[in-house]
Amino acid sequence: MASGTGNALWNDAKETARSKLSEQQQAAAGSLGDFAGALRKTAQQMQGGQHQSAARFAHTAASGLEQLSGTLRNRDLDGILRDAEGFARRQPVAFFGAAVLAGFLATRFLKSSGAGAQQAQGASIPSSEI
16 A cells, blocks of 8 residues: 555655646746847847858857757657767767756856845845834
8 A cells, every 4th residue: 555655645746847847948948038038129130230150150140049948849749858869979078068058057047046046035124123
């Protein structure tokens, strides 16, 4: 009986994690799409001026981000994980570099989020309680 309960708890935990990851996947897709749109708009504003090569680069980057956003929106988590595993096998050095970069960016994001939350909490404490 304990084994069945343990399996049920494990399955519930896996399903909850999948649901949360799916939500994060959709949020990331939306953010990437928004960023790609802003980048494309900036590239259009740079066209015709001195920054032609920067404008072309920004258009190319925006296209890549839009493609990634669409992939995140339309693929299930298992498919994305299979693609990542395949990429890691074909290009291990590039995969390792991307993982290091992603870790660095995640750390920076978490540090900045934590500092912002601490400042917000500090600002909400009335001065009479300090």
